[in-house]
Amino acid sequence: MEALVHNLKLSWHSIKRAPLPYALTLLILSLGLGTFFSNATLYYWMNRDPIPEKSQTLFMVRMNSVPGDCTDCFEPPRVMSYMDMQKMSGSGITSAEAAMYSSNAYAKTVENQQATPSQVELRVTQRDFFKLFNVPFLHGETWPDNNARMEVVISKNTATKFFSRTDVVGQDMLIDDQLYKVIGVLDEWSMLPRLYDVNGSRSAEPTEDIYLPLETAYDLAIQSNTQNSFFDVDWDGDMATYPQMARTNFVNQLQFWVQLDSPEKVQQYQQYLKNLVQDEKAAGRHTRPEGNKLDNILNVQKALRATNDQLDAFALVASLFLLVCVVNASHLSLNRYMANQYEFSLRRALGASRWQLQSQIMADVLLSSVLAFVAALVFAQLGLWTINSLLPGTRALASWDWQMLSVMALFVVLISYLVTLYPALKTSFSPLNQQLKQ
Amino acid sequence: MIQINNLSKIFRTDLIETHALRQINLQVNEGEFAALTGPSGSGKSTLLNVLGTLESFDQGDYLLDGRSVKGLSDRELSALRNEKIGFIFQGFNLIKDFSLYDNIELPLRYRGFSSAERKRRVEQSLETVGLAARRDYHPSQLSGGQQQRVAIARAIAGEPRILLADEPTGNLDSLMARQVMELLEKINQQGCTILMVTHDPDQARRANRHIQIVDGQLNDSSMYEPLAAGA
Numbered sequence: 001m002e003a004l005v006h007n008l009k010l011s012w013h014s015i016k017r018a019p020l021p022y023a024l025t026l027l028i029l030s031l032g033l034g035t036f037f038s039n040a041t042l043y044y045w046m047n048r049d050p051i052p053e054k055s056q057t058l059f060m061v062r063m064n065s066v067p068g069d070c071t072d073c074f075e076p077p078r079v080m081s082y083m084d085m086q087k088m089s090g091s092g093i094t095s096a097e098a099a100m101y102s103s104n105a106y107a108k109t110v111e112n113q114q115a116t117p118s119q120v121e122l123r124v125t126q127r128d129f130f131k132l133f134n135v136p137f138l139h140g141e142t143w144p145d146n147n148a149r150m151e152v153v154i155s156k157n158t159a160t161k162f163f164s165r166t167d168v169v170g171q172d173m174l175i176d177d178q179l180y181k182v183i184g185v186l187d188e189w190s191m192l193p194r195l196y197d198v199n200g201s202r203s204a205e206p207t208e209d210i211y212l213p214l215e216t217a218y219d220l221a222i223q224s225n226t227q228n229s230f231f232d233v234d235w236d237g238d239m240a241t242y243p244q245m246a247r248t249n250f251v252n253q254l255q256f257w258v259q260l261d262s263p264e265k266v267q268q269y270q271q272y273l274k275n276l277v278q279d280e281k282a283a284g285r286h287t288r289p290e291g292n293k294l295d296n297i298l299n300v301q302k303a304l305r306a307t308n309d310q311l312d313a314f315a316l317v318a319s320l321f322l323l324v325c326v327v328n329a330s331h332l333s334l335n336r337y338m339a340n341q342y343e344f345s346l347r348r349a350l351g352a353s354r355w356q357l358q359s360q361i362m363a364d365v366l367l368s369s370v371l372a373f374v375a376a377l378v379f380a381q382l383g384l385w386t387i388n389s390l391l392p393g394t395r396a397l398a399s400w401d402w403q404m405l406s407v408m409a410l411f412v413v414l415i416s417y418l419v420t421l422y423p424a425l426k427t428s429f430s431p432l433n434q435q436l437k438q
Numbered sequence: 439m440i441q442i443n444n445l446s447k448i449f450r451t452d453l454i455e456t457h458a459l460r461q462i463n464l465q466v467n468e469g470e471f472a473a474l475t476g477p478s479g480s481g482k483s484t485l486l487n488v489l490g491t492l493e494s495f496d497q498g499d500y501l502l503d504g505r506s507v508k509g510l511s512d513r514e515l516s517a518l519r520n521e522k523i524g525f526i527f528q529g530f531n532l533i534k535d536f537s538l539y540d541n542i543e544l545p546l547r548y549r550g551f552s553s554a555e556r557k558r559r560v561e562q563s564l565e566t567v568g569l570a571a572r573r574d575y576h577p578s579q580l581s582g583g584q585q586q587r588v589a590i591a592r593a594i595a596g597e598p599r600i601l602l603a604d605e606p607t608g609n610l611d612s613l614m615a616r617q618v619m620e621l622l623e624k625i626n627q628q629g630c631t632i633l634m635v636t637h638d639p640d641q642a643r644r645a646n647r648h649i650q651i652v653d654g655q656l657n658d659s660s661m662y663e664p665l666a667a668g669a
């Protein structure tokens with residue numbers, strides 16, 4: 001310990017001797033690391049399991065049963081129709097199931113009717129949604145069934161924003177000029193990545209503000225703002241006929257999620273879907289081959305080809321940039337060590353073994369690591385801020401937990417060591433006498 | 439104490455080979471104070487560096503305390519430098535932003551002494567060179583002679599068997615040079631073997647043995663002669 005303190009003191013001395021080159025080395029290193037970290041952060045959040053306690057049991061269903069003459073369409077559409085959803089519901093195999101889509105609206109409170117309404121993000125869904133994804137309630141609870149009702153569940157932030165408090169169960173809200181009653185307020189909840197909504201690469205966005213019953217949304221013609229595909233639909237666009245039309249045609253906008261608690265259930269459910277679609281085909285409603293998909297929640301990004309390519313590109317650039325920075329920093333660090341070569345040789349002449357020099361160098365690495373880590377975090381924050389302004393969809397991902405921080409710290413030590421390794425070896429192994437002659 | 443047999447050292451660069459030491463035989467005995475003189479470029483520093491294991495050699499053998507230094511590992515060599523040999527350089531080679539105390543303490547740290555032991559030794563050697571009062575000074579605050587005395591203190595703090603001094607007074611005026619010489623004599627009287635390179639005939643005369651080197655070869659007549667007049 002005392003030796004470590006001594007070695008740190010020596011490192012500090014050597015920095016003080018030439019502070020500018022040292023600062024430059026650190027700057028370059030932490031710039032590279034910072035850029036790398038900001039990407040790694042997004043990458044980490046995008047690729048982690050958001051719900052490890054039950055991710056094995058959550059599946060998204062896609063049915064290959066849309067009309068049209070296509071005998072080699074093996075890939076089902078990403079979204080399904082109301083009719084499909086109806087047929088699928090109530091199988092008895094799932095322990096929770098909910099259809100859903102996203103939309104947006106303008107909301108205000110009844111008390112504050114004069115105010116300009118604020119835009120809110122809607123999740124149109126069914127009773128089991130909260131059970132499926134372990135969504136915590138702060139007040140109230142979910143709907144008792146899947147029927148249409150003018151009742152909403154809202155997020156904690158929404159409650160605070162509109163009512164300045166959280167316990168607002170029973171309060172009224174105007175959403176797109178319709179009056180709803182708040183029946184539940186969620187606790188703090190974010191699901192990262194938000195894998196129930198990967199269609200259109202939306203999984204990095206924050207969770208929604210307001211949760212609205214699916215039947216009500218159909219009644220009020222609230223449509224998906226992500227994907228709404230019409231297959232063979234003949235509709236004149238009269239909104240009064242929308243609820244009826246959307247429920248009886250291939251207006252595909254729903255994603256359907258189920259919880260299947262065992263592999264046997266998964267198999268059972270697959271068979272169930274297969275039978276369903278075959279019956280449809282037998283009834284002449286479609287000509288598609290068998291191609292239903294039951295994708296586990298951890299595979300949906302790949303299944304929907306919704307991986308974020310921009311992020312991948314950024315990651316590549318950041319890695320290359322880090323490489324360039326490391327090479328440059330090594331070069332600067334080599335210069336620094338060469339300038340201190342004299343002292344290293346002197347130490348060797350006074351009887352320091354190469355190993356003892358190594359421990360001096362390790363102290364140097366440690367000190368540099370601490371400084372570089374702090375600076376890299378600052379740059380990483382700046383980097384995240386920049387990326388988020390370029391890709392607004394990643395806002396929710398810009399934070400670190402302690403595990404990430406410790407991995408990053410370890411990485412900094414490793415890189416700092418790498419940067420110091422060659423100079424250190426070179427100085428430790430150079431001939432002794434030249435330097436000491438003056 | 440020191441025994442070298444047929445030792446040769448060749449410096450090779452891309453273009454030329456310099457035979458810095460040719461087939462040298464030399465024995466230095468315990469307690470001797472030997473002066474090494476010779477023209478510039480004759481190989482004095484090279485010999486001293488080889489003896490101090492700061493430099494390797496090409497042929498022959500070097501036995502320190504009866505043990506060959508050939509084939510010693512880095513660890514063993516460092517320990518040898520650290521424990522048995524004290525080196526004094528012409529250019530002092532003190533670390534400028536260290537206090538005198540820290541400078542002298544440095545080799546003791548590599549030895550793994552406790553901090554109490556280090557303190558005792560640093561203080562004692564500062565005492566020996568007469569700079570005890572300035573332990574917290576920095577080298578730049580001292581005169582050249584004082585700096586060289588600090589370097590001597592650093593060299594003797596580990597109580598080495600042999601002190602190798604390469605022109606320890608080369609950079610000093612005659613008064614300071616005399617002080618340093620007196621100090622070395624005192625150290626020698628306490629039992630430390632000293633081998634000193636010098637250009638100064640007076641100093642060479644004061645040593646109890648005078649070895650001459652010319653063109654990488656020892657002058658035979660100087661071998662084991664107590665002290666030749668005139669050098």
Ligand SMILES: Nc1ncnc2c1ncn2[C@@H]1O[C@H](COP(=O)(O)OP(=O)(O)OP(=O)(O)O)[C@@H](O)[C@H]1O
Pocket residue numbers: 434449450451456457458476477478479480481482483484485
């Ligand atoms: N690192 C080296 N590379 C090549 N040649 C060297 C090297 N060091 C010394 N020499 C050569 O070896 C010879 C002996 O050099 P050395 O330094 O031992 O001389 P010296 O007797 O100490 O001279 P001075 O009195 O000037 O210090 C010289 O010819 C010198 O040029």
Ligand SMILES: [Mg+2]
Pocket residue numbers: 482483484
């Ligand atoms: Mg010389």
